[in-house]
Amino acid sequence: MTLMATTGMAHAEDVEVLHWWTSGGEASALNVLKDGLAADGIGWIDMPVAGGGGESAMTTLRARVTSGDAPTAVQMLGYDIQDWAEEGKLANLDAVAAEEGWDAVVPAALQAFSKYDGHWVAAPVNVHSTNWVWANKAVLDELGIAQPATWEEFVAAMQAVKDSGRIALAHGGQAWQDATMFDGIVLSVGGVDFYKKAFIELDSEALGSEQTVEAFNRMATLRSFADDNFSGRDWNLASAMVINGDAAFQIMGDWAKGEFLNAGKVPGTDFLCFRLPGTQGDVSFNSDQFAMFAQTDTAAQAAQAEMARAIMSPGFQSAFNVVKGSVPARTDVPNDAFDACGKQGMVELAEASANGTLVGSIAHGHANRAAVKNAIYDVVTAHFNGEYDAATATKELVNAVEAAQ
Ligand code: GAL
Numbered sequence: 001m002t003l004m005a006t007t008g009m010a011h012a013e014d015v016e017v018l019h020w021w022t023s024g025g026e027a028s029a030l031n032v033l034k035d036g037l038a039a040d041g042i043g044w045i046d047m048p049v050a051g052g053g054g055e056s057a058m059t060t061l062r063a064r065v066t067s068g069d070a071p072t073a074v075q076m077l078g079y080d081i082q083d084w085a086e087e088g089k090l091a092n093l094d095a096v097a098a099e100e101g102w103d104a105v106v107p108a109a110l111q112a113f114s115k116y117d118g119h120w121v122a123a124p125v126n127v128h129s130t131n132w133v134w135a136n137k138a139v140l141d142e143l144g145i146a147q148p149a150t151w152e153e154f155v156a157a158m159q160a161v162k163d164s165g166r167i168a169l170a171h172g173g174q175a176w177q178d179a180t181m182f183d184g185i186v187l188s189v190g191g192v193d194f195y196k197k198a199f200i201e202l203d204s205e206a207l208g209s210e211q212t213v214e215a216f217n218r219m220a221t222l223r224s225f226a227d228d229n230f231s232g233r234d235w236n237l238a239s240a241m242v243i244n245g246d247a248a249f250q251i252m253g254d255w256a257k258g259e260f261l262n263a264g265k266v267p268g269t270d271f272l273c274f275r276l277p278g279t280q281g282d283v284s285f286n287s288d289q290f291a292m293f294a295q296t297d298t299a300a301q302a303a304q305a306e307m308a309r310a311i312m313s314p315g316f317q318s319a320f321n322v323v324k325g326s327v328p329a330r331t332d333v334p335n336d337a338f339d340a341c342g343k344q345g346m347v348e349l350a351e352a353s354a355n356g357t358l359v360g361s362i363a364h365g366h367a368n369r370a371a372v373k374n375a376i377y378d379v380v381t382a383h384f385n386g387e388y389d390a391a392t393a394t395k396e397l398v399n400a401v402e403a404a405q
Contacts, residue, residue: 013303014043017290018064019075020057022050023236025258029324033125036316042306047071052235052255053176053364054080065089070293072300073307076122078113078366079373081291085116091292093120096305100312105330107349109358110287113366122289123308125317126326127349130253130286130361131184131279134239134260135272139166139248147274151188151218154277158225161248168225170247172233175377178384179363181222181251182215182376188278189215192357195284199376200359200367202405208398216383216390222251223384231385242271251276253286253364257325257341266339273341275348283352286364287329375404 015037021030034044049057054077064070070089084090097103097120106114106124114122133154135147140157143164148154158168171177186195190211198206206212227247230238239259241247250256260271267273275282290311292304310316317328322337327345335343352358360366365373379400383393 013041013299014045015073015303015307016045016047016071017073017075018047018049018057018061018071020049020051020054021075022048023052023234023255023259025236025260025262025323025325026255028262029258029320032316032320032323033311036310036319037307040306040310042303042310052174053180055176058370065293072295072304073290073292076289076291077286077364078360079369080365081113081122081289082116083369084291084293085121089293090116090121091294091301091304093123093292093305093308096120096308100309102312105332107329107331107353109285109353109360110289110329113287114289122291123311124287124289124329125311126288126321126324126329128253128255128286128288128326128364129345129349130180130284130363131187131276131282132252132254132256133272133274133276134242134250134252134256135274136242136245136248137268137270137272139245140272143248145248147272148277149280151278155221158249162225167227167241167247168249169222170238170241170250171222171226171230172235172238173226173231173385174233174235175381176363177235177238177252178219178381179373179377180253180361182219182380183284183361183363184251184276184279185218185222186212186215186362187282187284187359188276189218192282192359195282195359199362202368202372202401204398204402207401208394212394212397213390216388216393219380219384220390223386253361254325254327254341254345258323261323261325261339267341273344281348281352281355282357282359283348284359284361285349286361286366288326289329371404372401375400 049060110124114124143160145157145160148157161168194211197203236259238250239256242250243263265271295301314333317333318337321328335346379397382388
């Protein structure tokens with residue numbers, strides 16, 4: 001944790017922003033935001049808390065709020081926004097939302113998290129999605145491996161890479177990264193109907209079914225294709241393994257694309273992006289939003305409203321998401337500036353939204369409140385690290401999820 005400045009040093013027109021965007025690609029995207037706000041006369045006090053998925057950031061946030069020193073603006077995901085709103089800590093953004101017409105342009109799936117009790121409490125900056133695979137094109141070409149379209153083809157492709165003596169799957173053994181792969185794996189096994197029944201509605205029968213056992217079996221298969229040093233590795237270092245050709249594939253949300261772009265790599269030429277085989281047409285999403293913690297000072301309130309306005313402007317949504325790897329959180333942003341993966345992501349998001357195949361990410365707090373999310377993390381990680389076989393993990397999952405509700 002780095003405390004860059006204290007609020008005591010802040011000017012009223014500054015915003016102190018708590019976030020976990022500390023990798024190379026994330027920092028580039030963050031600069032787009034900082035520069036955009038600077039152009040609007042809003043100063044930036046940085047409060048980075050490293051750790052993908054934001055678990056550490058949320059722990060720091062809790063401590064700050066408990067000590068009566070909430071940051072002005074906080075990167076936040078899904079149900080965490082709802083929890084903080086329920087505690088009455090978030091500022092009401094209705095006025096700026098009405099002036100800017102957010103209701104008409106923010107997809108309903110996002111509004112479900114940005115609004116609490118009918119009031120806007122957060123400004124969505126992007127839509128990420130977790131069921132992506134990132135591949136080194138030169139490695140695949142050299143080994144004569146075509147882009148896999150089914151789970152079986154994907155396993156065969158990973159086997160061919162492994163047989164060649166290279167690392168098939170770049171992975172970082174951290175609970176949130178294991179869970180991020182699990183999002184796509186659940187979809188690959190049972191599609192959106194099973195995903196919703198088991199992991200959103202938390203139906204015990206679906207959770208305890210053979211499909212969950214199969215999901216754990218697939219997770220074990222993935223583990224067999226990771227290298228021996230995966231434990232504890234940061235996600236962006238796993239991305240670097242694919243970027244450098246040390247590994248062929250990474251299963252990761254599209255923030256990984258930010259790392260490829262930051263390294264000067266071009267989609268279709270240097271790397272491939274494709275949906276986890278068996279999940280084409282499905283999108284498991286997470287949206288980074290900025291929630292504003294309620295302030296009494298009117299100048300601070302004005303700076304928060306300006307930040308929210310800036311974040312939601314179509315120009316910013318394009319410029320930021322082009323760098324971040326995500327797609328815009330509004331439906332009316334042109335796709336011209338986006339690369340092939342971004343254009344694909346935008347089309348697939350719209351289609352999944354229209355077809356009912358858009359689901360909130362389990363790993364990134366868009367399927368359940370934190371207690372359930374953490375219960376799922378624990379079991380998925382314990383299984384991934386060999387503590388349980390698939391059948392035991394399934395039973396443990398049912399128990400852990402029931403206990404967490
Ligand atoms: C996610 C977040 C992304 C990215 C990722 C890795 O939770 O939504 O924006 O930052 O973590 O840090």
